[in-house]
Ligand code: AMP
C-alpha cells in the first residue's frame with residue numbers, strides 16, 4: 356500500500372514525531388534514525404516520509420526521494436568515518452528477506468565486518 360501517511364504505520368508515526376526515535380537526519384523527503392535493536396556499532400534506518408510498503412512499490416517518480424535518501428546515507432557514513440572501511444546499505448523486501456516493518460527503509464550498518472551472502 357502506498358500513500359502520504361498511514362496512521363497505523365510505525366515508521367510513519369516516527370516520521371511525524373508521534374513516536375519518539377533518536378533522529379539522525381530529517382528533511383522534507385527523508386528521515387533517518389537509530390535502529391532500536393542495533394546489530395552493528397552504527398545501525399541507522401533511512402526512510403521516505405511518504406509511506407511505501409517496500410522497494411517493490413518504487414517507480415521512476417520516486418527518483419528525487421531516492422536521490423536524497425542515498426545522498427543522506429553517504430553523508431552519514433562519511434561523517435561517522437565509515438566510508439574508508441566500508442559499510443552495508445540494505446533494504447529487505449518481504450517476509451522471506453526478513454522485512455518486519457512494512458514501510459520502506461534502508462539499513463545503514465557499519466563499524467564491524469559483515470559476511471556475504473547474508474543469512
Ligand atoms: P526490517 O526487519 O528490515 O523490516 O527492519 C526493521 C527494523 O526496524 C529492525 O531492525 C528493528 O530493530 C527496527 N525497529 C523496530 N521498531 C523500531 C523503533 N520503534 N525505532 C527504531 N527502530 C525500530
Ligand code: ZN
Pocket residue numbers: 360361364365366367368405406407457458
Ligand atoms: Zn508508513
